[in-house]
């Protein structure tokens with residue numbers, strides 16, 4: 281198996297004392313979860329209380345996530361669910377963010393395929409605002425805004441793919457080039473309640489979306505929007521290729537110029553995943 285002598289995520293170097301969770305044999309593992317060596321939050325910092333973990337997605341130094349089988353990606357979703365469950369048992373934890381940076385300009389400091397789980401004792405203000413908007417939509421219309429969006433996007437030119445469990449589309453008025461949204465059709469609020477069939481469908485489409493982004497030659501970020509114990513929320517994943525740099529207009533005015541329409545992005549992905 282390809283290894284790099286200096287890589288801290290390669291099996292020969294991984295810090296066994298920092299291990300939080302291992303999938304597979306200790307020596308011959310498939311996934312290795314460790315504490316983040318340079319955390320922004322920690323359980324012994326009262327001013328920035330939280331946890332930060334790294335999920336090493338493969339022992340292979342050179343393989344990207346989308347090089348792996350759907351089965352392997354499904355297992356990664358199992359790891360996300362397991363860690364979210366364990367971390368959220370701490371009653372002080374309010375928010376668990378799962379994310380991945382792939383490629384230097386997407387913020388990844390290490391090449392070896394990994395993602396991160398970042399948990400804090402407060403819901404970030406931006407998400408608090410979002411959750412209030414979701415609640416006021418529900419008060420007004422009696423339904424979940426995301427369930428309504430799913431019903432609408434199924435029939436739109438922004439649809440990329442769907443099966444009975446999962447839907448994938450390019451969001452209306454996307455702010456990033458080739459942005460993708462993946463949601464379970466069932467109204468659930470976090471990854472711990474995804475069932476096996478949903479995870480399989482999720483892995484199927486995620487692998488293909490990441491392959492397509494790879495073909496564009498772009499780095500990317502993805503993250504899950506999840507709120508534990510807020511049944512009004514609807515779990516979703518956003519995948520954001522980092523093809524554009526926000527410049528003066530975006531930074532100065534907050535007006536975002538995206539030269540790729542979501543309809544064109546969806547058509548690109550539909551071709552790619554055929």
Ligand SMILES: [Zn+2]
Nearest residue numbers: 287290341392
């Ligand atoms: Zn490595």
Ligand SMILES: [Zn+2]
Nearest residue numbers: 424427467514
């Ligand atoms: Zn919903």
